[in-house]
Amino acid sequence: MGRRFQNCLAIAMLACLGLPAHAQTRTAPPVWTVPEVGALPNDAHGQLVRRGRDLITATYAHIGPQVTDISKRYAGNNLACSNCHLSAGTKKFAIPLFGLYWDFPQYSARQGKDISIEDRINSCMARSMNGKPMPVDLPEMQAMVAYLRFLTTGVPPGRELPGLGAGKMPELKRAADPARGKAVYARACSACHGPDGRGIPRTHPITDLGYMIPPLWGPDSFNNGAGMARLITAANFIHFNMPHGADYLNPQLSVMQAWDVAAYMISQPRPAKPNLDRDFPALLEKPVDTPYGPYADKFSERQHKYGPFAPIRNAIKKLKAQKPQSQ
Ligand code: HEC
Ligand code: HEC
8 A cells, every 4th residue: 555655646746747748648648547437438338337336426326225126225324335435436545446457356365365356345345335245247236347347447457556545644653542533523524424423314305315424433334344444544544535625635634633533433333243253364464453353463452443553563573474484
């Protein structure tokens, strides 16, 4: 992720300096740009990609827990994928969905094996969306995959685009502090996400589903096995994207405020995912900020949840060095 972030800054600087005109030819674009869905023809492929985009931006309306067709109720909450994968998965450091298609199948430490792009989507379905996996041949799954593939148009296999993930700001030497975060929340988040973190539902009489402002905790939020429930992911996402409208070039919160408010958010009640102890079967590969055990090291669940993480990383490094490299 560190490399991802540096690449991006380099590209941003290039853009500021201005590229020589000869570098801006159609054949060899110096900077990859997000392909435009609206420019697709209205043929079968164009319709599939548009459908996939709709499923990402209005997930709740198609596969949410309140849709009329009970057989389509895959998501367990009324979030949209794009509540986290902002701008329909096209915003840098808002966990974008572009340029990923060729990265799969990909080794997943969480599952301890290679996973397909459908598995990756289902991982968010089971955790971020607190729901159940969709079959690979479900039309809605195929449409989402078609959209992700479209968002990789012009990216050759193996090329990593700048801006992936949620960014990487410096870490604190101390544990992130939910009590300080509570004050940040009251000042910078509460007006939108609400004092109780429940967000603001839409109120259109016809499409009365989903949120104008999504919840950050409570029964309709992501569950405790989700990536957003881990401090490092949450703090970086918040730093580079919240309050809504902030981006990586114009963060609004200080680094410290972002760590503390993320600590406050992940301390609040949310749905529980069963069998979390089975995640990350190879414990040495478990991200240091996984807030649930078991762990390979001796640090407390509390330190894994709130940091500081450097001592944990050092312990893991030592354990890895002791372990025979046979696996
Ligand atoms: C609550 C926030 C949230 C929601 C809602 C959500 N995701 Fe995610 N998603 C994440 C996080 C966090 C990651 C992990 C990013 C990382 O690796 O640091 C992720 C990762 C992914 C990835 C892999 C991205 C990468 O960089 O490798 C895909 C694909 C994905 N999600 C698809 C979806 C789809 C499709 C939906 C809706 C069905 C969805 N997500 C809903 C938070 C969310
Ligand atoms: C101006 C209103 C506004 C403010 C202020 C704001 N947010 Fe958000 N937040 C949003 C909206 C809207 C989304 C969904 C974005 C989308 O769907 O494009 C969102 C999404 C999120 C998400 C991912 C989706 C989810 O439900 O988990 C997190 C996490 C988040 N905000 C945290 C925060 C934190 C922490 C703060 C305070 C530092 C904050 N936000 C301040 C409007 C706001």
